Amino acid sequence: xxxxxxxxxxxxxxxxxxxxxxxxxxxxxxxxxxxxxxxxxxxxxxxxxxxxxxxxxxxxxxxxxxxxxxxxxxxxxxxxxxxxxxxxxxxxxxxxxxxxxxxxxxxxxxxxxxxxxxxxxxxxxxxxxxxxxxxxxxxxxxxxxxxxxxxxxxxxxxxxxxxxxxxxxxxxxxxxxxxxxxxxxxxxxxxxxxxxxxxxxxxxxxxxxxxxxxxxxxxxxxxxxxxxxxxxxxxxxxxxxxxxxxxxxxxxxxxxxxxxxxxxxxxxxxxxxxxxxxxxxxxxxxxxxxxxxxxxxxxxxxxxxxxxxxxxxxxxxxxxxxxxxxxxxxxxxxxxxxxxxxxxxxxxxxxxxxxxxxxxxxxxxxxxxxxxxxxxxxxxxxxxxxxxxxxxxxxxxxxxxxxxxxxxxxxxxxxx
Numbered sequence: 001x002x003x004x005x006x007x008x009x010x011x012x013x014x015x016x017x018x019x020x021x022x023x024x025x026x027x028x029x030x031x032x033x034x035x036x037x038x039x040x041x042x043x044x045x046x047x048x049x050x051x052x053x054x055x056x057x058x059x060x061x062x063x064x065x066x067x068x069x070x071x072x073x074x075x076x077x078x079x080x081x082x083x084x085x086x087x088x089x090x091x092x093x094x095x096x097x098x099x100x101x102x103x104x105x106x107x108x109x110x111x112x113x114x115x116x117x118x119x120x121x122x123x124x125x126x127x128x129x130x131x132x133x134x135x136x137x138x139x140x141x142x143x144x145x146x147x148x149x150x151x152x153x154x155x156x157x158x159x160x161x162x163x164x165x166x167x168x169x170x171x172x173x174x175x176x177x178x179x180x181x182x183x184x185x186x187x188x189x190x191x192x193x194x195x196x197x198x199x200x201x202x203x204x205x206x207x208x209x210x211x212x213x214x215x216x217x218x219x220x221x222x223x224x225x226x227x228x229x230x231x232x233x234x235x236x237x238x239x240x241x242x243x244x245x246x247x248x249x250x251x252x253x254x255x256x257x258x259x260x261x262x263x264x265x266x267x268x269x270x271x272x273x274x275x276x277x278x279x280x281x282x283x284x285x286x287x288x289x290x291x292x293x294x295x296x297x298x299x300x301x302x303x304x305x306x307x308x309x310x311x312x313x314x315x316x317x318x319x320x321x322x323x324x325x326x327x328x329x330x331x332x333x334x335x336x337x338x339x340x341x342x343x344x345x346x347x348x349x350x351x352x353x354x355x356x357x358x359x360x361x362x363x364x365x366x367x368x369x370x371x372x373x374x375x376x377x378x379x380x381x382x383x384x385x386x387x388x389x390x391x392x393x394x395x396x397x398x399x400x401x402x403x404x405x406x407x408x409x410x411x412x413x414x415x416x
Contacts, residue, residue, distance in 0.1 A: 034145040035064045038116075038186040041099035042169060044164035045156035045201045047236040054123040054153050056082055058130070059186040062109060065102060066140040073105040077139040083213040084123055084151075085131040093130070096121045113327070113335075118183065127155035139243040157199040161208050161230070161259050161269035172240050173197050188272040191333060193245050196255045198268060199228055207231040207364050209260040212241050217252040217271060218346065227260070248274045250338050251345070275338045283311050287367045290318060292344050292359050295368055297321060301384070343368045353409040362412035366390065373399075386410075 016136075038059040045052060058080065065076035077100065084094035102117045109115055132151045137144040156162045167184035172195050182197055202208065207229065210257050214224035220328055243255065251274055258267035280286040290305045301321055308314035326334045347364030348357055358364040373390035380386055388401045388410055401410035 019270065023256045032253045033141055034143055035060060035138055035218050036145075037061070037064065037136065039134065040165070040167075040184060040186045041132065041151055042165035042167060042184075043152075043154045044180060044181060044199050045154075045162070045236065048233055049156050049201045051111065051124070052127045052156055054151070055120055055181055056123065057118070057120045057184060057186050059118050060100075060136075061187075062102065062104070062115040062117070065110070065117075066138050067102075067104070067107075067110040068140065070103075073103060074107060074110050075104075076110070079135075079137050079139070080119075081120055081135040082123075083133040083135070084125065085133065087129045087131065089131045094123050094126060116187070118186075120183065123153075125153060129151050129153075157203060159265055160202070161262065161265050162201045162203035163257055163266075164201075165196045166255050166257065166268055166270040168243075168270065168272055169195045169197055169240070171195070172237075172242075188270070189275055190243075190245055190272060191274070191276050194243050195240045196243055196257075196270075197238070197240040198257055200239065202230050202235050202237070205233060210239075211258050211260050212239070213256045213258075214243055214248070215254050215256060217254050218347070223248055224255070227318075243272075245274055245276075249345075250274050250276050251342055253372070275333045275335065277333055278337065278341070280315065283314075286311065286314055286318065289341070290314065292341075292368075293321070295365060296340070340368070343371065351410075353407060356409060361409060363388070363390075363401055363410050366412070370397075381415065 017270045038061075040348045042055045042057065043052065044055065049167045060078075062076075062078075065078060067074040067076045080098045080100060081091055082094070082096045085092055098119060100117055100119070104110060125361075130151050130153065132149050132371040136253065154162060156164075168188055168190070168194075169182055169184055170190075172339065173182040184197070185194070192402060196212070200210070204225040208231075210230060212224075212226040212228060213222055215222050224247070226241050228241070229237055239257075253274060254269050254271050256267050256334070257268045278289065290302070293302060293305075301317075305314055305317045305321075309315055322334050322337045325336055327336055334384055344359045347359040347361070347367050350358060351361045351364040351367070352358035353361065359368060370392055374393045375391045377389040377391070378386060379389070385406060386403045388403075392398070398416040399412060400414035400416070402413045403410045
């Protein structure tokens with residue numbers, strides 16, 4: 001299920017989230033046993049810009065469904081409904097219902113987080129603000145999950161340039177139909193190069209330069225920058241620049257398209273995540289990856305890796321360690337491993353002090369084990385030395401760090 005993973009490794013408790021809400025829109029049920037799913041709401045104009053359209057894409061992971069054995073394999077069945085209401089939630093303007101049947105021959109596929117049942121629907125309604133309601137119910141449990149969100153449908157005639165939603169694709173679009181949208185990867189997680197498809201409407205006859213960028217979502221660093229041109233009397237454009245994952249490390253990013261030197265045109269953005277299998281170019285890199293396992297590996301496991309007689313032997317032990325805690329065995333990536341080393345990188349970037357890598361500090365260790373706090377409060381003592389209080393509301397825990405010597409190295413002084 002899409003839920004928090006709590007794994008006991010040695011003496012440490014390692015808390016991770018298999019999926020992150022920031023990475024894609026995720027409808028997450030509070031109660032266990034209900035179906036969680038990804039969704040994306042895409043705005044796009046008609047080629048003549050006279051109509052504003054909305055398309056809803058849905059992805060339901062196989063491991064969210066209840067499969068039962070049938071004669072030739074395994075089958076899951078569930079219903080899904082989409083309703084559109086006016087802004088005041090009084091009048092229903094649109095309704096679409098599905099009964100979805102998902103079949104697979106192999107039992108192991110019924111637990112896959114990376115296999116999805118995908119479908120979509122188009123909503124044609126005037127620009128404005130609305131309420132969108134989803135309802136999903138598994139046939140076996142017969143328990144419904146309702147989810148409601150506000151939605152805005154753009155008016156593509158108002159601004160000199162306006163962007164349709166960015167859709168992330170594993171292959172470039174090849175449809176000859178100008179008004180047909182390709183089906184995106186809604187969960188927005190990639191390990192290889194992909195394409196960012198978007199439409200552009202232009203009401204001003206002059207030429208405009210567009211800027212397509214890939215940015216790190218945590219620090220704003222730019223990794224890719226492409227310039228595109230829209231010109232002439234044409235009013236409708238489609239682009240699908242390649243996102244070069246080869247140049248990115250595992251982490252959280254955002255794809256953004258904007259108009260150069262135009263303050264009155266809002267940029268369009270969509271988040272995504274890069275999750276690559278770990279590769280080591282030399283023994284030093286592997287040694288560093290092993291060293292930071294100190295928070296989650298037992299002393300015996302660490303010692304065995306450190307005492308390995310060759311690079312190959314150490315890599316084999318390293319891989320075996322992560323295979324034992326892989327939340328989705330048999331898939332290309334280990335989400336737990338990816339998230340762990342993403343937190344290590346974040347700790348090094350934000351909590352390092354002179355003589356100490358960030359992951360070795362008390363704040364770094366806490367961040368690696370528990371993730372980002374829900375809130376951070378800063379206080380000062382009578383000598384203006386600073387405290388930080390990290391609160392994890394869902395866990396019911398707080399950590400107090402104290403910069404005793406004013407050197408930026410906040411030491412853990414209290415757990416609550």
